[in-house]
Amino acid sequence: MISGLHVQYYFICHRKLWLYSKNLGFEAEDEKVIDGSLLHDRAYKNADRKELLIDQSFKIDVIDGDYVREVKLSSKMTEADKYQLLFYLYQLKKRGLNKKGLVSYTKEKRTEEVILTDADERKLDEIEKAINEILQSEKIPKRLKKPYCRQCAYYDFCYISEGGDT
Numbered sequence: 001m002i003s004g005l006h007v008q009y010y011f012i013c014h015r016k017l018w019l020y021s022k023n024l025g026f027e028a029e030d031e032k033v034i035d036g037s038l039l040h041d042r043a044y045k046n047a048d049r050k051e052l053l054i055d056q057s058f059k060i061d062v063i064d065g066d067y068v069r070e071v072k073l074s075s076k077m078t079e080a081d082k083y084q085l086l087f088y089l090y091q092l093k094k095r096g097l098n099k100k101g102l103v104s105y106t107k108e109k110r111t112e113e114v115i116l117t118d119a120d121e122r123k124l125d126e127i128e129k130a131i132n133e134i135l136q137s138e139k140i141p142k143r144l145k146k147p148y149c150r151q152c153a154y155y156d157f158c159y160i161s162e163g164g165d166t
């Protein structure tokens with residue numbers, strides 16, 4: 001089953017998505033996941049928070065009744081963050097729960113409201129199809145040359161073990 005992380009990686013890098021789906025070398029990002037949970041705990045201190053487990057597959061934080069919330073360190077990956085949250089809203093809608101989203105960027109002290117539209121739903125259907133095609137492909141997608149490659153858990157795999165700069 002596709003998770004919110006698959007959707008996020010789809011926007012960041014198709015190769016990362018493919019490698020993640022094969023469970024290849026994910027240690028470096030585990031720390032970020034732990035940081036993320038600490039961030040969540042701090043951000044939700046005074047909120048009425050409930051965690052929903054969807055199909056035993058992924059968890060969604062629902063706060064203050066109407067909102068699903070994501071907390072991010074900075075707004076560098078806004079499209080990826082937005083679609084990850086939209087994906088959660090769509091999954092809840094499919095299960096009869098209509099919610100709105102909030103993405104909070106702690107460094108910028110900024111929160112954005114995210115509303116799921118019909119157009120978003122159509123786009124998410126296309127994204128889900130595209131993700132499945134990438135996951136089923138036997139061929140590893142091309143590597144990117146992006147500034148965030150250096151922070152990626154697969155940097156060594158992409159740029160050291162494979163060598164070269166192309």
Ligand code: SF4
Pocket residue numbers: 012013014015016019142143144145146148149150152153154155158
């Ligand atoms: S290092 Fe760059 S190319 Fe390789 S998986 Fe990560 S983001 Fe993609």
